[in-house]
Amino acid sequence: MRIATYNVNGINGRLANLLGWLGEAAPDIVCVQELKAPDDKFPGAAVRAAGYGAVWHGQKSWNGVAILARGAEPTETRRGLPGDPDDTHSRYVEAAVGGTIVGCLYLPNGNPAPGPKFDYKLRWFERLTEHAKTLLDSGAPVVLAGDFNVMPTDLDVYAPERWVDDALFRPEVREAYRRLIEQGWTDALRTLHPNERIYTFWKYFRNAFGRDAGLRIDHLLLSPSIAGRLVAAEVDRDVRSRQRASDHAPVWIELAEANAASPRQAQRPRTA
């Protein structure tokens, strides 16, 4: 089973790009961020025609998240994080797909820092971490995927010294990410590629992609009950080079099939 996360940066403006990639990569589940469209402007018919069921939580102009499932209808289990009824941003949607709980998130950018936007980012991160603990405690197989807007370490930034005061890299934010991981989550890409420079985002400015001046900010986190099934994790870099591309590339993981006969299966992938 392949699960991807892709910040599309406008699902309608870049629909052809998204559909092209879906057709080639055929991921089983896709977490999409930055729809930049209200619920009634989500291109549900086109997504369905591509073979995907979907749940979405849209918003006019900004934010917006969706979960796509190939040949299946995701069952929505939550929209919006608990902990702040006054939060109007559409940044979290969660669904069950074939026994796996998928949380799709778009963590606030937080710039400029310091400031109210940065405060909101830190509060949102805290709410995410609290909810993540609840998910872990359930024991269910969970994937938390999306645009976290945080580079976890120096290895995840082309020029760390230039980003130390940025909301995506300030110590408070890296610390928040570390606390989340330490609950027991597995950062899929970093686990399979511990020493590689891997980026998922390149700014549109100054030929950032051409210079490979990138950031790793899109992450897939696995609960312990599913982490043992991780067999691959990659970035579809080529997608970033295309016409009308998002500034993010899709990131995907491959999970070995769960043993249908024993739902509480082993923590390690089975070998032939």
Added chain:
DNA sequence: ATGTCAGGTCATACCTGA
């Protein structure tokens, strides 16, 4: 500071967020 996008509007040229 620079740069590039997409979406939205007191619209055909700006503004914002990223």
